[in-house]
Amino acid sequence: MNEIRDLIIGIDFGKDYSQICYYDRKGEKPCSVSMKIGTEEYEVPTCICRRGEQKEYTIGVEAVYFAREKSGQLVDDLYEVCKKEDSVQLLGEQVEPWELLGVFLRGMLKFLGVTDVVKNTKCLVITSPELEDIQVKNLEKACQDIGFGKNQYMLMDHGECFYYYSLTQKRETWNRSIGWYSFHQDEVEFRQLTMDGGTRPVLVRLEEPKVTTLPSLTADEEEREKAVEARDEAYRDFIKETLGTGLFSSIQITGYGFDPKWAKKSIGSLCMQRRKVYYGNNLFAKGACAAGKERMEDKILKGYRYMSPALVLKDIGMDMRVMGAPAYYPLIEAGKNWYECKASCELILDDTAELVFVVGTFGEKQKKKVIMGLPGLPERPNKTTRLSLSLAYVSQKRCRVQVKDLGFGEMFPSSGKVWDELVEW
Numbered sequence: 205m206n207e208i209r210d211l212i213i214g215i216d217f218g219k220d221y222s223q224i225c226y227y228d229r230k231g232e233k234p235c236s237v238s239m240k241i242g243t244e245e246y247e248v249p250t251c252i253c254r255r256g257e258q259k260e261y262t263i264g265v266e267a268v269y270f271a272r273e274k275s276g277q278l279v280d281d282l283y284e285v286c287k288k289e290d291s292v293q294l295l296g297e298q299v300e301p302w303e304l305l306g307v308f309l310r311g312m313l314k315f316l317g318v319t320d321v322v323k324n325t326k327c328l329v330i331t332s333p334e335l336e337d338i339q340v341k342n343l344e345k346a347c348q349d350i351g352f353g354k355n356q357y358m359l360m361d362h363g364e365c366f367y368y369y370s371l372t373q374k375r376e377t378w379n380r381s382i383g384w385y386s387f388h389q390d391e392v393e394f395r396q397l398t399m400d401g402g403t404r405p406v407l408v409r410l411e412e413p414k415v416t417t418l419p420s421l422t423a424d425e426e427e428r429e430k431a432v433e434a435r436d437e438a439y440r441d442f443i444k445e446t447l448g449t450g451l452f453s454s455i456q457i458t459g460y461g462f463d464p465k466w467a468k469k470s471i472g473s474l475c476m477q478r479r480k481v482y483y484g485n486n487l488f489a490k491g492a493c494a495a496g497k498e499r500m501e502d503k504i505l506k507g508y509r510y511m512s513p514a515l516v517l518k519d520i521g522m523d524m525r526v527m528g529a530p531a532y533y534p535l536i537e538a539g540k541n542w543y544e545c546k547a548s549c550e551l552i553l554d555d556t557a558e559l560v561f562v563v564g565t566f567g568e569k570q571k572k573k574v575i576m577g578l579p580g581l582p583e584r585p586n587k588t589t590r591l592s593l594s595l596a597y598v599s600q601k602r603c604r605v606q607v608k609d610l611g612f613g614e615m616f617p618s619s620g621k622v623w624d625e626l627v628e629w
Contacts, residue, residue: 208318210326212500214492215312216365217332217343219283221247222264223489224312227497234493236486237315239264246486251280252308254294263311282308283332287339302345309346322351327500329358329492331365335514337598340543359543360495362488363395363410366456367510368498369491370397371408373454377480380453383446384410387459390418392439394446405509416442421466432466439470447473457483514541514600518629519564519571524551535595538566542597550610553589557581559607563629574629576605582619588612603627 212227214234223246228235236246248264253276255262262270271278277294279285286305291298309330313321330343340359347357360368370378382397393413400407419434447455455474462483464471474481498505520536535547557578564571581589592608605625611618 209324211316211318211321211324212326212493212496213313213316213328214489214494214496215309215328215330216486216489216492217283217308217330218250218488219333220250221485222250222308222312223247223486224315225486225489225493226316227493234490234497236489239315246489248312249280250282250308251278252282252304252311253278256295259295261307261311263308279304286342287336289338302342302349305342306346306349310350313350322356325352325356327358327496328352328356329360329496331360331362331488331492333362335359335361335543358496358499360492360541361512361514364510364512364514364541365488365491365495366410367397367408367491367512368495368505369487370454370456371505371508372494372498377454380451383452383455383479385455385457385459385462387457387461389461390420392416392418392442392461394442396446396450399508405507407511408508409511414446418442418461436466436469439467440473443470443473451477452479454480454482456487457481458485458487460485509539512541514543516540516542516545516597516600517566519566520547520595520603520629521562522551522560523562525554532562535561536597536603538564542600545597545603546595548592548594550590550592552587552612553591555586559591559593561629574627576607576623576625576627578607578623580621581609582616582621584612584616588616598626601628603629 207226207229214225216223223236225234225236227233239245239248249268251267252261252263253267253271254260255270255274255276262276267276267278270276279292279294282304285292286301288301291300292304293299318324328347330347332339343359348354366384370382378397381399384395384397386393386395393415395413396411398409398411400409416438418438419431421435422428422431464483471481516536517538518536519534519538521532521534524531524533526533533549535549536545559576559578561574561576562571563574590610590612592610594606595603597603603626605623605627607623609619609621
């Protein structure tokens with residue numbers, strides 16, 4: 205790679221395989237990083253191995269080798285491990301999921317061949333098929349343990365990466381709808397990316413998936429020809445069902461299970477109406493990289509808003525006195541993914557023993573007030589109770605609100621009380 209500073213990096217942390225890419229500023233495009241010099245091997249198994257005597261870690265292909273040949277302990281379900289809080293026992297030691305994830309991410313970053321990669325990284329974007337609360341916490345802890353600051357990394361799911369990848373390609377590939385076929389061996393999932401040009405900003409949605417199961421390919425040579433034909437015809441029928449007479453600029457095919465060798469009739473159906481068809485498994489790593497470039501630097505998609513299922517649609521704030529004057533103080537702004545929605549502040553209560561939040565909904569003018577009581581709050585003179593307030597979404601609709609009594613200096617020490625609530629605004 206020819207980039208050594210201000211790096212924009214994308215990592216696809218997948219269930220079975222993972223990839224890494226970087227933004228090539230000279231070529232003005234995301235570039236996949238080969239796992240072996242001189243080859244086009246861009247994927248590594250999502251696993252790590254800990255060796256016995258040295259207690260050193262390896263990842264990917266090396267991990268598989270050391271587990272097989274050198275009696276190392278393999279963690280081959282790393283993706284699932286990182287969706288849980290339970291520690292893992294490795295060679296007699298308990299290791300936290302985020303620590304294992306940190307080991308894997310460090311190993312991936314080494315493929316870049318850059319000295320002090322953290323210092324020279326402008327933005328790291330990590331994508332996964334989905335993002336859940338515990339998984340997000342483990343990813344955040346891993347990034348921070350490696351040394352990345354909170355403004356140096358982003359998380360997003362495959363759906364959002366698909367959006368960024370698609371809309372950073374040439375305009376003729378996305379000026380109409382985009383079709384996406386995701387293969388999981390015999391199962392095929394279809395989703396459609398649509399744009400509502402009548403709104404400002406243009407609202408972009410990834411429709412709900414349609415799923416089918418194709419006939420399996422048999423290993424029996426006598427039956428294989430029939431199996432290939434049956435699979436091809438089944439996929440062609442699914443294409444007709446999902447694409448119909450709609451206008452599509454392009455079709456993307458990802459995953460494992462598709463092969464042009466058996467999809468002869470299917471390819472003909474895919475390419476009708478001069479649709480451009482692309483097949484490959486580096487879309488998400490490149491999409492993550494493109495997202496980092498767009499959000500950190502280019503901002504050419506300001507007129508578009510991706511309506512992610514993870515999108516928070518509520519504005520949260522409070523009416524306060526700021527610098528002595530009454531003002532609305534924003535805490536959470538609508539239009540961000542739930543795992544990006546965090547806020548904190550300190551405040552002093554003024555003739556009240558409760559908190560009042562002002563809540564607005566995206567697309568609606570009217571706002572409502574939500575009251576949070578503080579039972580057991582010590583009685584003190586007015587303006588002598590200082591509170592710490594933090595908000596953090598744990599899902600698209602649920603927000604954790606935590607309030608701590610900080611007291612007021614030596615005169616009114618903290619009571620140590622904490623109020624913790626999960627709220628659906």
